[in-house]
Amino acid sequence: MRTILAHRLFPLLPVVAIVIVLPACFPSAYYYRVAALVFIFGLAALGLNLLMGFAGQVSLGHAAFLGVGGYAVAIGPARLGGSPCVYVIAGALLSGLIAWVAGRPILRLKGHYLAVVTLGFGLLLAIALNNETGLTGGPDGISVPRLVVLGLTLRTAADWYWISAAFFLLGALVALNLIDSPTGRALRAIHDSEVAARVLGVDVAAKKLLVFVMSAAYASVAGSLFALLNGHITPDLAGFLRSIELVAMVVLGGMGSVIGSLVGAAFLVILPQTLAVLHDYEHMVLGLVLMLAMIFLRAGIVPTLSRFVTVRPA
């Protein structure tokens, strides 16, 4: 029993169980949609968590990669033809390439300077998406073609629930394996102290670049899924507020916690939906809950709660 509990992939078991059981409690398609959004933003937050929670590098512009993935599946099939599936991969590759090229100068910076430079890159992309009306439709956005797989058109929220859950689980599987690899240990060493990691022979620049490229690819796939689910995309997806939201998901759920990314995403996707009944008071309550959660669960929801649950053998 203990070996199962200690296995690195154990955290995935409850998620798989929830994915299978949850639809039984869904009274309407709306619930499938919200749950799909949770998995999509969970995937993006997970990628950012690899960068923030493990390598200790903050990005305040990560929504830019959501935008790249989203616009890839919107513009690609319309301009160049082919299935959106191809463009999900193409978007991820493009995001990875952008991260690889931009990451070299960016990741030399540290702390708040890194934060402001990633913020700047994110804003630049959002400005371009807003202004290049011919290509992106400008602030009104553009529609995204429906995905057709094996002759079936995927349009219902339930289809997207299963697809986004599968993508999240795949992302979590990759992340959990990465964390337990020599690269994962190197990343944690970088988080603790770059100087110490370098002294121990870790190629700090290469590892940081690797995890930046990976987190960009995660966000890009999440952006593609979001665009395909909605059938429409606007530059808001790549905006500053989205970037902030992703950071809040990571920190709220728990830095360095794979399940925490999903919990943080669930919190910040579901809360505004339930608070919508409060109309004008929605933002006040949202801000208040965010502050209270961070004050009382300061290490993040999952790490704080798991400290209570974990029974340590005497």
Added chain:
Amino acid sequence: MAEFLQFAFSGLTAGAVYALAALGFTLIFNSCGVINFAQGEFVMLGGMITVFLSLAGLPLPLAACLAIVAVVLVGFGIHVFAIDRARDATTVALIVITIGASIFLRGAAQVLFDKRFHTLPSWFGDNPIVVGGAAILPQSLAVLGVAVVIVVLLWALIDRTLLGKAIVATASNQLAASLAGINTRLMVGLSFAISAAIGSAAGIVITPIMFTSYDIGTLLALKGFAAAMLGGIGHPVGAVVGGIVLGLSEAFSAGYFSSQYKDAVALVLLLAVLFACPHGLLGRPSPERV
């Protein structure tokens, strides 16, 4: 030449506002290492409270003073009820708390006031002053004047009073400062209060030119943060320099290049500066502890 002067004046006016926002970031960053994302909301609240108090019939100077007092209380409140409660949390967690505070304040402004745009009458009338062919609004001069007064007052406070020295001591080393008998928690709270005062004053003086509404805070926080980083975070002179440089670069790129991409030009400048000097224009690298 007239065109150049015109752009330079509008750049200086915007730059003065960014510099004030950046000073607020710098003060709070120095006292507790936190980037306060609610800084833009202080500017918004300053303008909005003044507008609504003067709509309620109060004379403008009284409304402005009451607005500053109210925003100072809000800033101090954020420290007492949120930041101080979580003072042993990580910096990122504290930053998320300030993000929560900014969402909360924006939501509160939406409920207490409304979602429309508001303005205030200009202090010295609306007749532009013509200098070398460029038209300058008297209110722009008021913005620059207020900015200069605030910077001088802040310098006098930090450099010439015992209280200022206590704030500086807290900024440089909290533990050592508390061992010297300084109430460091109060000093951090005061930094929040002073930042709120600076922000609200900026909000009041720009409202006649730039308008205000419940959601202008985000953009101002972004610009102020960028200006603070451009100059070198934690460096008050850097904050002022960064704000002016950012404002001028925006105005000139909007004038000579493209108004759609004016923010983009300013951002490219920010990135270029940080790649060339990774600690900002005036910042100095600090050795990393192992």
